[in-house]
Amino acid sequence: MPGAKEKLTIRRVNTRNLQAKDSLEFSAMLNPAKYTRTSAVFYTEPQDSARGEERQRKLAKKAVDKLDLDELVLDGTGIVDAPASTGDVDAQVNLLRRVLNDPAGDANVVNAVVDVVWGTLVFRGRIASMSVNYTLFDASGTPLRARVKLSFIAYDQSGPMMGAPSGPQTRQIRVVAGDSLPLLCFTAYQDPSLFQAVALYNGLTTCRQLLPGERLTLPKLG
Structure with missing residues (x-):
């Protein structure tokens, strides 16, 4: 409510x-x-080459x-x-x-x-x-x-997000109990911050309450 x-x-x-x-x-x-929420970046120091080239700090991976x-x-x-x-x-x-x-x-x-x-x-x-x-x-x-x-x-997921919109088309989804706009945007676009754009597209006046059974349209974004 x-x-x-x-x-x-x-x-x-x-x-x-x-x-x-x-x-x-x-x-x-x-x-x-x-x-x-924490994220960190790790670096490696490559060994000196036989030619004595300058050592460079290289990005190994993002944690x-x-x-x-x-x-x-x-x-x-x-x-x-x-x-x-x-x-x-x-x-x-x-x-x-x-x-x-x-x-x-x-x-x-x-x-x-x-x-x-x-x-x-x-x-x-x-x-x-x-x-x-x-x-x-x-x-x-x-x-x-x-x-x-x-x-x-x-969660480190390889490959594109399942069910993410592709191409110029939009798609419709049915809201189930427990859904929220940020969660739906995370699943569809891997970006929960897009919830305001999706709310505006669907003419929603609030981003908090979704009704089970309600249909929403997920547009092509970006």
């Missing part, structure tokens, strides 16, 4: 068609106070982008207003691990590709690290509150 508070969502992605799997997602009980969520608070005290289906702290942690496909130390398991979506933030990647700090317990030792730190590495 208009004015509803948008929750940070971590949603599993099907790597075959790069569409979100609606049945497996985690919504934050409390949105984080901040997040950090993958990172996203760090410094603190997601999971609460089981009942103080925070949340749906009954949210469950206790252990249930919330287990759901988060399922969405992320946490290998629990098994190096042979590849973590799932997920979309981290909140407002204009759309980050597609895999979990690199997850730590859970339990800070409150009941008399039996059951966790009542936890603070989770997550670090993601961007």
Whole structure:
């Protein structure tokens, strides 16, 4: 509904068609106070040649982008207003691990590709690290509150984005629950910042709320 508070969502992605799997997602009980996006560039120093040519600093590669969520608070005290289906702290942690496909130390398991979506933030990647700090317990030792730190590495996809518009034609899509304009623009154009242009093209007065079943036109951009 208009004015509803948008929750940070971590949603599993099907790597075959790069569409979100609606049945497996985690919504934050409390949105984080901040997040950090980091990218770095690495260089190599080539060895001196036999001819004594001047050594040149050459770009080797650009490191993958990172996203760090410094603190997601999971609460089981009942103080925070949340749906009954949210469950206790252990249930919330287990759901988060399922969405992320946490290998629990098994190096042979590849973590799932997920979309981290909140407002204009759309980050597609895999979990690199997850730590859970339990800070409150009941008399039996059951966790009542936890603070989770997550670090993601961007998904390195080879080849063009599946379903991206090509040529001069436009195409129509049907909105499903959980879709947002930044997420749709990321999937179609690999650029979530184009959401305002798509909103204007479709005559939308708000970029926040999309109705399931609504049809949108994705124009050729750029």
